[in-house]
Amino acid sequence: MLAMAIPTRPLFYEEPYQQQFTAHVLAVSELGVALDQTLFYPTGGGQPGDKGCFLLPEGCEVAVVGTQRDSLIPSIIWHQLEDGSSAINIGMKLQGCLDWKHRYQHMRMHTCLHLLCSIVDAPVTGCSIATDKGRLDFDLPESSFDKEHINHRLNELVGAALPITTHMYPTDKYNNVSEITPTSAVSSPAMLGMVRVVDISGLDTQPCGGTHVLNTNEVGKVICAKIEKKGRHNRRVTLRFA
The missing domain is CATH 3.30.980.10 (Threonyl-trna Synthetase; Chain A, domain 2)
Structure with a gap:
């Protein structure tokens, strides 16, 4: 619950042309993965959410197939993963990479x-x-x-x-x-x-x-x-x- 009270820093506003970033995992749930900051724009205002991938500490890559705001706490952004989130843990530091063309x-x-x-x-x-x-x-x-x-x-x-x-x-x-x-x-x-x-x-x-x-x-x-x-x-x- 403590992690869920911390808003996700919207790097997509601060650096709209940046394509990679590092972040720490705040929460993992059936909704996806929430980070302390992200370049992934969440679905809203007619614009689809960003796609891309996470690079995990051990070197494996996990596809991010969608991004959305939490329905109750809109300042929290969830990243949906193609293969689930079993390899990701709270506190983990990872690298995010946007599908820039998209x-x-x-x-x-x-x-x-x-x-x-x-x-x-x-x-x-x-x-x-x-x-x-x-x-x-x-x-x-x-x-x-x-x-x-x-x-x-x-x-x-x-x-x-x-x-x-x-x-x-x-x-x-x-x-x-x-x-x-x-x-x-x-x-x-x-x-x-x-x-x-x-x-x-x-x-x-x-x-x-x-x-x-x-x-x-x-x-x-x-x-x-x-x-x-x-x-x-x-x-x-x-x-x-x-």
Whole structure:
């Protein structure tokens, strides 16, 4: 229980481009393995959890196939292992290695969806991110945009090489945080009394718990694959990497 009271240090925010780290095991359970710090981003906000592996002291490698926050203590992050956790003990020091290609694709697409928010002026009601595509659902009864317009504007913003920064704010300064976020389906990401805000050079500013690239140019060329009507008030916009 003592270990479970200690939050996992989110290295994925501090060093989003780092690919390896060392950590100590806090807990082992049917939920997976909890560490004192990790680069593995946990599933949330439409972004899948990271994958990779652990290198154990005796030299063997264990695959990490998923990562999620504890449902009762969100500051604790569980790592699910392919072959269970029988070889891992509390207090053990291990090395974690990200599947970097998998993570970086998510970073690029998540940032691209923020660019899409700056183009479509409507509340977001749903989000999904994959390594090759992503989509947003908008609360928009009638669509006033088309694929050609979105394609042109998105790639224009990517080519503008806009810097992306993140800031942490106390939650008491963002009691009305919904006023600056387009997302209406989920609550703003608050952790340990702080809200993380992602800013794309003043173009788009919103609370977000996901991982992002540092410049829009890293997103690369994208295309608007389709625009669909999902119910009376929902329009789904799906993007793909070109």
